[in-house]
Amino acid sequence: MVSFIEAWSLVMVSLCYTFYIAKLVPKGINRLILIIPVLFIFFIVPFLLSSIHFIGITAFFITWLANFKIILFALGLGPLSSNPRPLSLPIFLAVSCLPIKIQRSPRPPPTSHSHGVRSREGLLKYTIMVALVVLFIKVYDYKTNLPDKALLTLYAIHTWFTLELVLAAAAALVRTMSGLELEPQFNKPYLATSLQDFWGRRWNLMVTGILRPTVYEPIVHVFSFLGPDRSWVPAVYVTFIVSGLMHELMFFYMGRLRPDWKVMWFFLVQAFCTTVEVMIKKTVNNRWTFPTWISRVLTIGFVIGTAKWLFLPAFIQCNIFERGIGEYAAIGEVATRIKKSMITSLYYTT
Structure with missing residues (x-):
């Protein structure tokens, strides 16, 4: 967690530098040259991490998406530049480092009924996905008994579900914090x-x-x-x-x-x-x-x-899935220890 905080602090500082450089230097080659150090930093950031989850998320969000968005931004293009007015710093940071894209033209406001139906459908969909991912993790305990093709099929579905859940969670977080309507992932x-x-x-x-x-x-x-x-x-x-x-x-x-x-x-x-x-x-x-x-x-x-x-x-x-499952187990152990400590503390307090 310390490495994660340090790495993403470096990302935030780099994005702030990019944001303010754009206010001083017009779009074009000069702005791109000044932003090249940020691109280099974003290629290095994943090496600062050890958790497979943090490496994967940071590499995808920062090394890939953020770098491409910043290149477009330097040239006056892309999701960071295609809005009718300049983005505020918080929105710039969110759109830069998260896999979201603000809609160019707002959708008509949904009726309460249609919005409720979509919310229930989305909740049901992601609940099923989470349940299946948990089930897959349990099934992996018996992977030696599974045919290789069946195991790879589980990996394929697991990868899809995990990616969609991560992207949906990131978009929902920004939607909640900013109230922006986002395009689907x-x-x-x-x-x-x-x-x-x-x-x-x-x-x-x-x-x-x-x-x-x-x-x-x-x-x-x-x-x-x-x-x-x-x-x-x-x-x-x-x-x-x-x-x-x-x-x-x-x-x-x-x-x-x-x-x-x-x-x-x-x-x-x-x-x-x-x-x-x-x-x-x-x-x-x-x-x-x-x-x-x-x-x-x-x-x-x-x-x-x-x-x-x-x-x-x-x-x-x-060895991505095994390392990921090991991290899930470590989180579970930490949560169990915290729970036991709280119960023990409560017992002696009362």
Whole structure:
């Protein structure tokens, strides 16, 4: 906890520096040059931590998302710059270091009935997710009796649930503290009917929203000489490559192991298959499609299948789940000791 507080204090100081630099230096290359030390610090911060949970959260929130947001901010773009008026310092800090994005145009205020229905649905959804994560942790005690493919499937679902819960909690915290309406982090990825739909419109929308202006759109512009029907192809590949590199970096932070590049191959496979899929759709021009339920089964089956083959082994290599479960157990022991101390103190007091 001490290391976590020190690391995030360094993050806050760096973001304050960024905030005030922007008031003195106009957007452009000069501002970006002055912010480069912050980018470097954010790449170093995860090395200051030892907890697998703190490393993962800090690496994703700060080294990846915050760095990309700050680069856009230096150029006058992105979620830190796209609002009608400058953000206040507290909101700037929240949007910089948490996976949230303020909506560009406010939604119409919901009726009390619709708001209550959505609240109950959301509460039920996340309650089920938490219950299943707890169940998975219990099942891992018997993992030696499980087939490898079944265990990797549990890891895949566990990873998805954990990521969605962390992002939802971060967004809810900011919503409660600031009253801002935030864009969703996931859009029911299990309903995806294609790889383009899954990666572009449903899975981890904060990453998609950051990669599009920082990688995809500039690459489309660079290859514009190919024409609008072809310039998107290298842009798709480069976007997936950047995502693969950042994921390899995340695993390096958590495992401190030399990468074997299987994670990068996972994203290259997704890039190739997504490109082929889009080309086929452009060729047939929606004259022929699979039934929706078949498209969903094929899409999710392909993503999970390739993840079990290339992506999820990195979790096993870095021993992430075992270390995480060990930290849960340590927290439980601390909570038990505190409870016993309080009971003992109360007993002797009375």
